Every structure is written in C-alpha cells, then in structure tokens.
Amino acid sequence: MRQVHRAALTVGLVGLLTGCGLTGPDDRADTVTPPPDASGTPTSSGGATAPPDEVVSVERELHEARVRFDLRPVEADGDLAVLRYTYTAEPAGDDSLGSGTVPLSLGGLGKSVTDGRGVRLVDTEAQVVHPVAQAADGTPAAELDQERGDDDTLTGSAVAVFAAPAGDSVDVLLPGYGAVTVPVVAAGDDLDAALEQTGGAGTGATKELRAFTQGYDAGSATSAEDDDVTVTLASDVLFDSDEDTLSRSARGVVERAAASIVEQADAGDVHVVGHTDDVDTDAYNQALSERRARSVAERLRADLGGDFTVTEEGRGESEPVAEGRSAEARAANRRVEIHFQGHLVVDTTAESEAPATDAPTARDAAVTIETGKGEYTVEVESVQRRPGALVGTLVAERTDGTGIDPAWFLPAHLTMLGDRKFGALAEVAGPHNLSLLGARERVLPYDYVAEERTGGFVLRRLLGDEEVGTLDQGQRATIAVYWPDTGQDTVTVDAPERFRITDVPVTDPAP
Numbered sequence: 001m002r003q004v005h006r007a008a009l010t011v012g013l014v015g016l017l018t019g020c021g022l023t024g025p026d027d028r029a030d031t032v033t034p035p036p037d038a039s040g041t042p043t044s045s046g047g048a049t050a051p052p053d054e055v056v057s058v059e060r061e062l063h064e065a066r067v068r069f070d071l072r073p074v075e076a077d078g079d080l081a082v083l084r085y086t087y088t089a090e091p092a093g094d095d096s097l098g099s100g101t102v103p104l105s106l107g108g109l110g111k112s113v114t115d116g117r118g119v120r121l122v123d124t125e126a127q128v129v130h131p132v133a134q135a136a137d138g139t140p141a142a143e144l145d146q147e148r149g150d151d152d153t154l155t156g157s158a159v160a161v162f163a164a165p166a167g168d169s170v171d172v173l174l175p176g177y178g179a180v181t182v183p184v185v186a187a188g189d190d191l192d193a194a195l196e197q198t199g200g201a202g203t204g205a206t207k208e209l210r211a212f213t214q215g216y217d218a219g220s221a222t223s224a225e226d227d228d229v230t231v232t233l234a235s236d237v238l239f240d241s242d243e244d245t246l247s248r249s250a251r252g253v254v255e256r257a258a259a260s261i262v263e264q265a266d267a268g269d270v271h272v273v274g275h276t277d278d279v280d281t282d283a284y285n286q287a288l289s290e291r292r293a294r295s296v297a298e299r300l301r302a303d304l305g306g307d308f309t310v311t312e313e314g315r316g317e318s319e320p321v322a323e324g325r326s327a328e329a330r331a332a333n334r335r336v337e338i339h340f341q342g343h344l345v346v347d348t349t350a351e352s353e354a355p356a357t358d359a360p361t362a363r364d365a366a367v368t369i370e371t372g373k374g375e376y377t378v379e380v381e382s383v384q385r386r387p388g389a390l391v392g393t394l395v396a397e398r399t400d401g402t403g404i405d406p407a408w409f410l411p412a413h414l415t416m417l418g419d420r421k422f423g424a425l426a427e428v429a430g431p432h433n434l435s436l437l438g439a440r441e442r443v444l445p446y447d448y449v450a451e452e453r454t455g456g457f458v459l460r461r462l463l464g465d466e467e468v469g470t471l472d473q474g475q476r477a478t479i480a481v482y483w484p485d486t487g488q489d490t491v492t493v494d495a496p497e498r499f500r501i502t503d504v505p506v507t508d509p510a511p
Contacts, residue, residue: 060177063475065089065102065154071172071180074121075194076164077187080133080204082194083121083162083172089154093474096152101469105176106156107146121162122171122179122463122482125387127209127226129173129448129463130162135199143198159194163204171386175465178393178480181509207448209463211484213441214417216355219253221418222441227341229264231257235276235292235334244291246299254296257338258303265342267307272297273337274314275321277330282316289314296336321419332419354437354492360499367499371408374401376471380493380504381478385485389446390436390506392493394479398471409468409479411497420447421458426466436483437492445481 059068071085089102097103109119118140121130135141141161148154165184173179195201210225219237223230238250246254261270274293276285290313297312304310322329360367366379381393396409406429416422417433426432435442446463453459464481471477492502 056180056182058174058178058180060478061092061476062105062176062478063101063471064092065097066092067102067106067177069174069177069180071182073183073185074162074165074170074172075187075191076184077191079164080195080201081121081130081162081164081184082187082191083119083160083182084158084194085172086157087155091152097148097154103146103154106154107144109144109158109174109176118175119158119160120173121165122173123165123167124171124209124389124482126166127388129207129209130165131205131207131450133161133163133202133204135161135202137199138202139199141195141198141202141204159197161195161198161202161204163206171391173464173480175467175480176478178478179391179482207450209446209448209482210460211446212418212420212444213438214435214444215441220441223418229340229342231260231338233257233296233336233338234331235274235336236331238296238336239292242288244288244295246295251299254299255303258300261300261308261338261340261342262304265308265340268309268341270300270304270308270310271339272300272310272312273339274312275319275333275335275337276317277333278317278320278325279330286314286316289316292336296338300338328415354494357494357497357500359495359497362499362501364501364503364505367501368399369408369499371401371405373403373405374408374471374473375399376408378495378499378501380501383491383493383504383506385506385508386482388485390483390485390491392434392481392483394431394434394481394493395476396468396471396479397476398473400473402473404470406470408470409495409498414497417442417444417496420444421460422447422462422466423459426462429468430462430466431464431468431479431481431495432462432466433496434479434481435494435496436486436488437494438486442494443483443486445483 056071057068058071059066061067067087067089069085069087071083075082087106089097089106091097118132120132123130133141142158144156144158146154146156167184169181169183171179171181208226210223213222215221219234221232233253237253238246240247272293274289274291276289278285293312293314297310301310317333320329320333321335322332360369364380366377369376369378376396376398378394378396381395384391409431410429410433412428414433416427417435420432422430422432432445435444447460448463449458450461451459462481465479468477468479488506490503490505492500493504494500
C-alpha cells in the first residue's frame with residue numbers, strides 16, 4: 001500500500017488542483033556562537049540559542065564587510081519587550097566601508113518600520129511577527145548609535161521596543177544578516193530607562209502570519225491567516241467565457257476542494273463568493289458572479305454532506321485583487337473564493353511530479369546562474385525547523401560582471417506568484433517567488449499585513465529579506481525566508497526560471 005505523509009500546520013495550506021536559523025553544515029555556515037568567557041571558552045555548547053544570562057553572537061559577510069552582532073536576551077515586562085544588541089563591521093577586503101550599503105543597512109535595522117529592512121521578532125509557534133513598536137510620539141521606538149573608528153571599523157549599539165513575545169524564546173530577524181534565536185526573560189530594573197531612551201512607552205504591534213500556496217497550473221491558490229482559510233479558484237478554470245455551468249474538469253476541481261475541507265475541518269460554515277472582472281455592466285457582472293457562486297456552492301453541498309452549511313453570494317466587479325485593465329489583471333479578478341475555518345494540511349506525497357525547469361539545478365549544492373549582466377553562485381546554507389515553520393538561509397555571491405543588476409535574483413519579466421500586495425521594489429528584486437515544491441503546489445514564504453491605508457489599500461511584507469539588492473563582483477549577500485513547515489526531511493528550493501536546488505536537508509536547531 002502506498003504511504004502518504006501529511007504534515008499538520010497551525011496555520012497551513014493545501015493544494016487543491018493536481019496541477020532559519022543561521023547554523024548549517026560545518027563547511028557552509030557562518031558562525032553563530034555565544035561570546036567567550038574570560039578563559040576564551042564559549043559559554044554554551046553552541047548553536048543559535050543560549051541560557052537567559054548569555055549573549056548570542058553571529059557573524060556574517062555582507063557586501064564589503066564582515067559584521068558581528070551580539071544580541072542580549074529579549075527582556076519582557078507586561079505588554080512590551082526590549083531588545084538590545086551591538087555590532088561591529090570591519091572591511092572584508094582592501095576596500096573601505098565608505099558610506100554605502102553596510103552602514104545604511106545597519107542603521108535601517110535599528111529604526112525602520114516602514115520597509116523590509118527593519119529588525120523584527122518572529123514567533124513561529126504563535127504564528128506572529130512583532131515589528132518595532134511605536135513610541136509615545138508615534139515615531140519608531142528604537143534608538144541606534146553608530147560611529148566609525150580610525151581603522152574604518154563601524155560600531156553601533158541599539159535598543160528597540162516590541163510587543164512582548166508569548167514564549168520563552170523568539171527569533172530575531174536581521175534582514176541582510178539572517179535570523180537567530182534568543183531567550184525571552186523577565187525585564188530588569190533598567191527597563192524604564194530603555195523605554196525612555198526610545199521615546200517613552202508606546203504601542204507594540206503583533207501581526208498574524210499568512211501562509212500562501214500556488215497550484216502548479218496557476219488555477220488555484222490557498223491562503224491561511226489564523227484559522228481563516230481562503231481557497232481561490234480561477235473562474236477561467238471553472239467556467240467558459242460568460243458561462244456559469246461547471247465544466248466536467250471543473251467539477252473534479254470542486255470535488256477535490258470538498259475533500260480537502262472534510263479532511264481539515266470537522267464541520268462548520270463554508271462561504272462561497274463569486275467575483276468577476278470589469279468587462280460589461282455592473283448589473284451583468286453582479287448577476288454572473290451570483291450564478292457562478294451558486295454553481296460551486298451546489299457542488300460543494302453535494303460533496304460535503306450535512307455536517308457543513310454552505311452559503312453563497314456574488315460581489316460582481318466590486319472587489320478586484322489586481323489593479324488595471326490588462327488581460328492578466330482581469331483574469332486574476334475572475335475568481336471564486338471558498339472561505340472556511342479549519343486546521344489545514346499540506347500533502348507531501350510524491351504522487352505528482354514537480355514542474356519541469358530549464359534553470360540551473362543542483363542536488364544540495366551551489367548553482368551558478370547568469371543574468372545577461374553578470375554571473376552569480378547561490379547555495380542553500382541551511383533549512384532549519386522551527387515550531388510550525390522552516391527558516392531558509394541562502395548565500396549568494398556575484399562572481400562576474402560589474403554593471404548594475406537590481407533584479408538578478410528574480411527575472412525582470414517574472415511577475416509575483418499570486419496576488420500578495422507587496423511593495424513595488426520587493427516585487428522586482430525580492431525572493432517572494434522562492435518556493436518549496438510540494439506534491440501539487442508551490443509553498444511560498446510567509447507574509448503579513450504591514451499597513452492598512454485609507455481606501456482599503458493593504459500593503460504586505462514578506463517574512464524575511466524582502467529586498468535582494470545589486471551586488472558588485474566578489475560581494476556576497478545572505479537571504480533569509482520563512483516558509484510554513486511542510487513536514488519533509490528534505491526539501492526542494494525553487495526560484496522560478498532562476499535556479500532549483502533539490503534534496504536540501506531540514507535540520508533541527510542545535511540544543
């Protein structure tokens with residue numbers, strides 16, 4: 001009998017169509033160790049965590065510098081917590097640090113809350129991320145002092161305030177430098193002084209993480225935020241143009257959706273919503289969306305049985321997910337959404353094959369990619385398991401070329417997989433398409449709502465390095481992302497049309 005392995009996720013995902021820590025293997029990982037004591041001996045057995053009274057240290061090479069961070073435990077008291085860290089950046093070669101990427105990125109870690117460079121606390125077990133809090137005057141609740149020495153060494157110390165994590169440890173995400181786990185301890189007597197230093201006690205934010213998958217045939221996508229699950233089926237897969245009768249193949253799609261709901265939710269309400277594009281009149285589109293929602297709902301009722309209550313409605317063209325009137329935008333807006341609450345499951349059976357690729361491919365090794373402007377090597381340093389999540393750390397180096405190449409990590413013509421409402425720069429130069437390959441779908445990095453603006457505009461952030469900047473020849477970069485835990489012992493990391501690295505082992509953090 002064929003065995004099927006399935007991994008349950010606190011906030012998970014499912015494909016409906018058939019269609020990190022910083023430590024890794026010894027020969028690839030940058031160092032993550034507690035600082036030595038007076039005798040020169042490390043004060044713990046190593047790894048990315050330390051007892052509550054210890055500092056956790058990490059060293060990384062970024063661009064022209066070698067950077068060391070020393071992070072103290074996060075100190076929590078009530079609703080707020082304080083992170084204190086110091087860093088030292090030294091030239092990695094003959095070039096000076098100048099006023100370029102490294103000084104700017106280190107300054108951004110201290111204070112940025114409006115872009116993807118800001119330091120964040122990540123609690124994968126609670127499925128939340130804590131960005132830097134706001135001080136009493138509405139400014140970021142962080143203070144960073146940075147100075148340059150006579151030997152071109154850059155040093156800095158930072159204090160940042162966050163919403164208090166719930167557990168006894170939490171990841172500190174340092175964009176451009178990776179993620180590291182530190183203890184959470186009770187705050188000391190100097191907490192008030194730290195809060196005053198950053199502008200006074202303000203408000204800490206807690207953002208729920210969203211899991212996202214994209215079917216291999218692009219006809220389905222699943223998002224899960226807390227217990228709210230939305231399965232989006234492309235109307236072009238379900239219906240002929242201007243029609244509301246399910247095709248034979250579409251009936252199979254809805255049947256598989258029903259089977260997934262039965263598996264992942266004991267009972268409850270299922271709500272079907274039809275959407276259209278903006279072609280034709282409002283009245284026509286409203287009626288068409290209602291008929292299409294009714295067709296899907298009727299099929300679901302037949303397959304789900306009496307334990308579920310299925311309702312439906314149409315919203316016409318009133319809630320587009322893609323802006324503009326291009327063919328691609330209109331196709332994205334023609335959809336049927338299935339909403340329910342449940343505990344989702346990712347199917348990791350190898351019953352179906354991953355999509356073919358012409359991109360450079362390696363088996364747990366570095367790949368070399370060419371962009372037309374340069375040559376790069378990329379390797380997966382590690383994929384570490386956290387509660388409910390996998391943390392991937394990639395290291396890239398530009399080995400040839402000198403021209404500006406801002407979209408080297410993502411082909412300039414390649415659009416974002418799924419509608420996730422990231423900022424424009426992240427969509428061009430970020431790792432948002434960096435996928436783990438499941439049985440039927442791509443498992444994409446976690447994201448979360450960063451801002452909700454007037455008029456209903458929502459801006460999301462990627463959980464990880466949202467921007468991958470240009471590199472000069474010989475420069476290196478670290479790229480970290482968080483994915484939902486697929487439950488696999490090895491994973492395939494795929495950047496569409498760029499590279500694929502198979503059989504990457506998933507490791508547990510060092511004790």
